[in-house]
Amino acid sequence: MSHFVFSREPFTPERYRPLVADPVAGGYASFEGRVRNHNEGRVVVRLEYEGYEALGIKEGDRIIAEAFARFPIAKAHCVHRLGVLDIGDLAVWVGVTAAHRDAAFGACRYIIDEVKVRVPIWKKEHYAEGDSGWINCEARSPDAPAGSAPP
Amino acid sequence: MAVIRIEYFAVLREHVGRAQEDLTTTASTVGELYAELDQRYVFPPIGRVKVAVNDEFQDWNAPLRDGDLVVFIPPVAGG
Numbered sequence: 001m002s003h004f005v006f007s008r009e010p011f012t013p014e015r016y017r018p019l020v021a022d023p024v025a026g027g028y029a030s031f032e033g034r035v036r037n038h039n040e041g042r043v044v045v046r047l048e049y050e051g052y053e054a055l056g057i058k059e060g061d062r063i064i065a066e067a068f069a070r071f072p073i074a075k076a077h078c079v080h081r082l083g084v085l086d087i088g089d090l091a092v093w094v095g096v097t098a099a100h101r102d103a104a105f106g107a108c109r110y111i112i113d114e115v116k117v118r119v120p121i122w123k124k125e126h127y128a129e130g131d132s133g134w135i136n137c138e139a140r141s142p143d144a145p146a147g148s149a150p151p
Numbered sequence: 152m153a154v155i156r157i158e159y160f161a162v163l164r165e166h167v168g169r170a171q172e173d174l175t176t177t178a179s180t181v182g183e184l185y186a187e188l189d190q191r192y193v194f195p196p197i198g199r200v201k202v203a204v205n206d207e208f209q210d211w212n213a214p215l216r217d218g219d220l221v222v223f224i225p226p227v228a229g230g
Contacts, residue, residue: 052224054206092229112230115229116227122160123228123229124161134162136228137162137225137228
């Protein structure tokens with residue numbers, strides 16, 4: 001079973017925490033990412049996550065395999081929501097167990113940081129004014145000019 | 152000529168107006184395919200796009216084969 005999964009339904013960390021239980025584990029570290037009510041000065045009322053699931057599961061699993069290679073951990077798991085989420089909803093959960101806390105904290109941090117930049121998931125924010133936008137896809141920056149995609 | 156299945160996500164799905172299509176193309180690489188589709192749909196400026204073929208990341212020079220599934224990946228924003 002993949003250590004990285006998507007959930008189309010709301011979930012609680014308690015549901016997945018047993019997956020990282022391990023008798024050698026003296027420490028458990030987790031991260032909960034939740035939907036906040038603001039971003040870059042704008043009032044956010046809800047958001048949508050869309051995922052390319054077939055590749056997302058593979059890439060998420062690769063990230064967790066890298067965490068196992070870098071840190072002496074016992075178990076690790078990550079769940080990411082898809083669909084429409086309200087303010088305060090759980091968007092992503094990472095759970096890691098290890099014999100000692102340094103590895104648990106380090107691996108947990110590694111997994112969430114890499115998931116955010118590598119797994120094909122897109123976030124659309126809906127604002128109080130009624131408009132919406134795909135995060136990271138609307139901004140214009142000098143190193144990402146219009147139509148700059150392929151070489 | 153090859154028949155390619157293209158799936159669109161997020162900003163590209165909304166721009167194109169559908170989640171997938173089958174396209175007969177003479178493009179020989181995924182980069183050429185992207186250029187062909189950009190000409191047709193005039194994709195919005197979305198930053199650095201990546202590409203996957205048959206559910207694995209590929210570079211833009213990857214060859215296209217009949218029956219391939221191609222997905223263009225706009226900048227991601229998980230978490």
